[in-house]
Amino acid sequence: MPATATHRQRIPVLKGLFTFLAAAFLSLHELPAQRDWDQVQITAEQVTDSLYVLFGxxxxxxLALGDDYAYIIDDQFAELTGKILETVSGITDKPVRFVVNTHWHGDHVGGNENLANQGAILVAHENVRKRMGMRVDRGERGVSEPAPYAALSRITFNDELTLHLSPRRSMHLMHVDPAHTDGDTYIYFPGENAIHMxxxxxxxxxxxxxxxxxDIDGLLRNLNMALFIVDDDTRIIPGHGPVMGRPELLEFRDMVATIRNRVRAARNSGKSLEEVQAMNLTAEWDASKGQGFIGPARIVQFAYETAD
Structure with missing residues (x-):
């Protein structure tokens, strides 16, 4: 049956209502209060003699162990601080003295305030502190309100900073190009031949x-930089996922570069974002890489909107 004028008028309204409800559901779904924290298990894996990774x-x-202190890189959510510290205490009796943030997102800095209140010193790039201290509209991810002062880093740096774990061991904090965010930091352990990216x-x-x-171009520059730092024996801690090595990093870099180049070429030929998203330019990776938080349409959008 052909749509009447009234029906046609309702369609945009219904679409708008659906979009609003979907966004509201997404925002509610992402609130920490909606998670069942009792079901989260914090597990640890030893990466080197003095370096661990905790999953949750x-x-x-x-988790890096110095002569006197324990150093934590990122701290997940506030509701998990007790479980995280319990897991740490099962590995070492050294107090957690420093917490380093790789960037400002809540699933990496949510425990900052709790750990600071227990005596830890927070360390991050100056853009991490800036982002955490301001109201940020993240589009479909919702609005992030300013974090309390106690959650903000007390030590900030511009380009790089070295923390000395012992007379012969150190961790190097390196601010990299804007990629995931503009405060991204690599933490490199030359003595252990390991890096947290x-x-x-x-x-x-x-x-x-x-x-x-x-910015996707910044991400490619950072991945190329990392490939010059690591070798075939380097243990790489990613932001999410299992500990990996140089072959996986190289594969990841090649994937990002290929998607970026394909999307850029299609965009520069005059195609709209929707047309490029319909071209299946990521087909060979969608099954293995596109089933999680970021799907094929989103990675194409990122490349379309940020590739130079």
């Missing part, structure tokens, strides 16, 4: 947070 809900946590390296399609200065 949110970004991977690095934060969300510049994940086991799915990468998230380019454009509301935080994210």
């Amino acid at each position: 809900a949110g970004g991977n946590i690095g 934060g969300d510049n390296f994940v086991n799915g399609y990468p998230y380019i947070d454009q509301s935080s200065g994210g």
Whole structure:
């Protein structure tokens, strides 16, 4: 039956209502209060003699053991701080003295305030502190309100910073180009031949947070930089996913580069975003990389909107 004028008038309204409800559902679904924290288990894996990775809900946590203190890289959500510290205490009796953030997203910095209140010193790039201290509209991800002062880093840096774990061991904090966000930091352990790359390296399609200065070209530069740092024996802690090595990093870089180049070429030929998304330019990776947080349409959008 042909649509009447009244029906045609209702369609945009219904579409708008559906979009609003979907966004509201997404925002509610992402609130930490909606998770069943009792079901989250924090597990640990030894990466080197003095470096561990902790898995739970949110970004991977690095745990580095110095002569006197324990150093944590990222801290997931506030509701998990007790479980995280319990897991740490099962590995070492050294107090957690420093917490380093790879970037500002809540699944990586949610425990900052709790750990600071227990005596830890928070360390991050200056853009991490800036983003956490302001109201950020992240589009479909909702609005992030300013974090309390206690959750903000007390030590910030511009380009790089070295923390000395012992007379012969150190961890190097390196601010990299805007990629996932504009505060992304690599944490490199030359003595252990290990690196924590934060969300510049994940086991799915990468998230380019454009509301935080994210850029796919910056991501490619950072991945190329990492490939010069690591060798075939380097242990790489990604922001999400299992500990990996140089072959997986190389494969990830090649995937990102190929998608970026394909999308850029299609865009520059005059195609709209919707037309490029319909071209299945990511088909060979969709089954293995596109079933999680970022799907094929989103990674194409990131490349379409941020590739130079």
